[in-house]
Amino acid sequence: MESQVKQIIARVLNVDLDLITDDLSSGDIPQWDSVGNLAIISTIEQELNIEFPLEDLFDLTSVKSIVDEVNQLADA
């Protein structure tokens, strides 16, 4: 799941996969702006068939936090 999420983030932001490290956060690179962040959220929801709870979106600020949330939702 982790590599899938990272691949989606890299594809949506149109950057190299190598750049998508665990501690990369929204705002760290110009491509990961608010439009990019929304695109990441909706693409992950669509392609992995999950739905992030609204109250969790505020805390999804890094690659790691997104991966952890996706894993948690997949296990639920």
Added chain:
Amino acid sequence: MLNVAHSPLLQAITGHAAATPDKTALVAGDRRISYSQLVAAIEQAAAFLHSLGLKPGDHIILSAQKELEFVYLYFAAHQSGIINVVVDSAAPADRLAYIIDVVHPAVLFGDSTVADRVRCVPFSALATSHDMAAGLPAHSITPDAVADVMFTTGTTAAPKGVCLSHANIAASASNTNSFIGNGPDDVEALALPLSHSFGLGRLRCSLLAGATMVMVSNFANLKSLFSVMTAERVTGFGMVPAVWQYIKRLSGKRIGVFADQLRFIEIGSAALPVEDKRLLMELFPHTRLCMHYGLTEASRAMFSEFHTDAANLHTIGRPASAMVQAVVLDDSGHPVDDGMDGEICVKGNMVTRSYFLEKDNADAFYGDEWFRTGDWGHRDASGNFYLTGRRKELINVGGEKVSPATIEDAICSLGVSDCACVAVPDPNGVLGEVPKAFICRGGTTMGLDEIKQRLVQLLPNHEIPVLWEWIDSIPRTPSGKIQRLKLKS
């Protein structure tokens, strides 16, 4: 010593450095720069520009980044009479190539992949340059000389370069500050991009007022932004309507905790629904909620304030200051009666005198002074203005103005015989407008998904159409112009 006679903004900054030398002007991450340090850094940057052989009248491209070095070079160019062309560091290659071809810059500052076309110097070269501030050459630049050229998207695929004088950009900042009422005690968070008129304008407003500007990369990480707002005791910020939708979606009403701290919020670049204005008023009962109407060519021409205009939230406001006038003119350039629609035209101390290319100046003004905004609307008997439509066809994606022609050219370059793009409301209700593409059936062997996938390589994310549809033929006028209204209906 800086040369400041021609630049009201530099006069203000050096004035603050003399009166309050230790006052913090800029914060970027761990770096805090006082007004005296800012003036010294501008002086050193000016000497750096001189050492590169640049002279008054030269053009330089600043590939905008939220870095102190960008600010130093921006104002150093002003002091030296060198003309800034500020571009988005993520600008598509063809847009950057076009701008280079038009302005023939002497140097491009920033990371760039166009080193084969223009001399490129990274911002870091300034940080490592030695102290070279031993006397700057004098020049005879006047306040009416061009300080910045900002490229708009334009209604065609070719962007227009807007020439703004030293007097223009200072007047826009002064008009804005006088309406908003921000002053030297304010601490502002700047999360808007510096490559846009709005973000760059907020930087100028803050420094003109002698206030403190805290630079934040962007709005993507709201958790981080809110932490900065708490730690720095931020009293104001600017945002576009799409950012407000983003804040609402990702953080609910959390931002309301700053109600007693924020003195002002400036909003602009696109329309904001009335229900959102009401929500902001509810969350920020004591904050000045100022919404501007304007264009790069006539920055912050009008303002409304939600609490003041509570009974009339549909208005785009009134002229920003006594130095600005607005009228509604018919197709012949004659004033129409109040309540009648026509083209909104403005004049004032912040209005551009010309575009960079002479061909773009045709029809830009009625007479010598009324700048044609291209927007349709009317004025009521109280002097409030209202927008009723947009003559220009740009798609306003969360404040980013997207030319349909740019998207159409990119789609056709993939091997599609004909297509057309129009603005449609964002189905997610966040970005305001998004592009919708109509693809001529039989004009390609590709499917819509394949076209979209390949387009990602050519266009930035916000220019990729969100909605796609096949169409038998693109409706066109006899002269070949796309009839976009028919596609919207």
